[in-house]
Amino acid sequence: MEPSDFLRDVEKRMKPGVISLRGFLGDDARPLEEILAADDAAIRRLGLTHERIAERLAHFTHLALAGYGTPMREADFEVVADEARGYVRSPFGDLQRFRKGEIRLTNLATGDTLTWTPLLVHMIRNHGFYEGKGAVYRLDPDKVKRVLQL
Amino acid sequence: MPYLSPEERADNVRLSCCIRVRSDMELRIPEEILSLREYQTRVERVRDLTYDVREFRLVLVDPHEIPFRAGQYVNFVIPPYGDSPEPVYRAYSMSSPPGAKAALEFLIRRVPQGIATTFLFDHLREGDPLRINGPYGEFTLRPTDADVVMIAGSTGIAPIKSILDDMAQANSPRKVTLFFGVLELRDLFYRDVLLDIQKKLPNLTFIPALSRKAPQDNWDGETGLITDVLSRQVPGPSSAEAYLCGSPGMIDASIRVLHEKGITDDRIFFDKFA
Numbered sequence: 001m002e003p004s005d006f007l008r009d010v011e012k013r014m015k016p017g018v019i020s021l022r023g024f025l026g027d028d029a030r031p032l033e034e035i036l037a038a039d040d041a042a043i044r045r046l047g048l049t050h051e052r053i054a055e056r057l058a059h060f061t062h063l064a065l066a067g068y069g070t071p072m073r074e075a076d077f078e079v080v081a082d083e084a085r086g087y088v089r090s091p092f093g094d095l096q097r098f099r100k101g102e103i104r105l106t107n108l109a110t111g112d113t114l115t116w117t118p119l120l121v122h123m124i125r126n127h128g129f130y131e132g133k134g135a136v137y138r139l140d141p142d143k144v145k146r147v148l149q150l
Numbered sequence: 151m152p153y154l155s156p157e158e159r160a161d162n163v164r165l166s167c168c169i170r171v172r173s174d175m176e177l178r179i180p181e182e183i184l185s186l187r188e189y190q191t192r193v194e195r196v197r198d199l200t201y202d203v204r205e206f207r208l209v210l211v212d213p214h215e216i217p218f219r220a221g222q223y224v225n226f227v228i229p230p231y232g233d234s235p236e237p238v239y240r241a242y243s244m245s246s247p248p249g250a251k252a253a254l255e256f257l258i259r260r261v262p263q264g265i266a267t268t269f270l271f272d273h274l275r276e277g278d279p280l281r282i283n284g285p286y287g288e289f290t291l292r293p294t295d296a297d298v299v300m301i302a303g304s305t306g307i308a309p310i311k312s313i314l315d316d317m318a319q320a321n322s323p324r325k326v327t328l329f330f331g332v333l334e335l336r337d338l339f340y341r342d343v344l345l346d347i348q349k350k351l352p353n354l355t356f357i358p359a360l361s362r363k364a365p366q367d368n369w370d371g372e373t374g375l376i377t378d379v380l381s382r383q384v385p386g387p388s389s390a391e392a393y394l395c396g397s398p399g400m401i402d403a404s405i406r407v408l409h410e411k412g413i414t415d416d417r418i419f420f421d422k423f424a
Contacts (some may be wrong), residue, residue: 016233016234017232017234020263021233022263065399066399066403067361067375068303068376068396068397069333069361069400070333070362070375082262083397084259084261084262084264085240086240099398100264102262136263
């Protein structure tokens with residue numbers, strides 16, 4: 001099936017150097033619609049939804065930002081925000097802007113960590129996109145379920 | 151309203167390309183816009199201040215001077231390189247005072263995966279050319295006699311240092327309290343520089359604060375969230391002006407404390423790193 005014009009344009013914007021230095025696809029050779037379909041299937045297999053995952057990430061994002069650089073703790077989780085100057089746009093062409101920076105979460109019980117950006121929370125919720133394999137901020141659905149104890 | 155943050159919409163900011171003029175309108179064009187231009191510079195010195203903060207010193211080549219007000223910023227023109235095929239523009243505040251027009255200093259922190267800082271840290275070398283344009287910004291000291299509270303987070307100290315240097319050169323008698331917040335002791339840079347400025351400005355009180363203290367840190371200064379430090383140290387009610395530069399989260403939280411101390415929005419000025 002031919003990719004839609006929309007996804008073709010999105011994929012172009014996901015390439016390195018367009019919005020971010022390393023882009024959003026990593027070394028994933030699959031077309032974007034395959035990446036989306038595969039992660040969608042994984043989420044269903046895990047009994048989760050994109051919305052639920054995004055909601056949990058948003059919660060920790062909000063907690064981390066409240067510490068403005070200081071690690072914040074909630075139950076078995078510690079999160080810290082590393083904010084940078086400026087905003088970044090979504091490669092999906094959404095009209096909102098998103099704060100630059102990254103959120104790092106550590107599951108203190110297991111030592112596992114997740115790192116994501118405020119933009120990624122939006123892309124998961126609105127587009128079911130977890131970034132391509134090998135991308136800097138890729139969140140693998142199985143790992144997300146395990147680390148966040150969903 | 152696309153492309154505007156919630157804060158901008160609340161501040162009645164609108165994009166000029168998205169509004170319709172239905173009646174007479176008064177436009178205020180800041181005079182400094184007429185003096186905006188591009189400058190060719192040469193990197194004179196690059197100095198590591200911490201593991202992720204560098205000081206860059208640029209000598210003006212053409213023109214050989216740039217007039218600006220303390221607290222303003224310029225845009226760096228980051229050329230195409232590596233995986234970045236197009237030039238990009240990023241704003242950085244001058245940390246040097248306006249009196250030193252022939253060379254500019256900047257304090258820049260590496261942003262993970264950042265297009266601009268990856269170039270600045272990994273590719274730009276002493277002697278290289280760099281284009282900048284400006285100056286821009288209204289984060290400048292207001293010409294009043296009011297006491298001043300300054301709050302800087304990490305490289306947010308840049309425009310504030312420029313303002314303090316400028317005040318020192320003018321022998322300003324204004325009372326200033328500077329809060330400089332960083333995460334840990336290893337992130338605290340420019341301590342000696344700011345202590346030196348304190349000697350030149352007798353009414354400056356410099357209060358560095360660490361968000362957390364590592365066991366091995368030899369530190370008996372303020373520790374904790376900057377908002378807690380402000381709550382302890384800023385007396386209220388206060389008639390001071392406040393100048394803040396740092397991350398949006400830090401600024402928003404600090405402003406809430408300033409409000410509690412009686413400092414109203416008309417006396418709060420910030421550069422929100424956005």
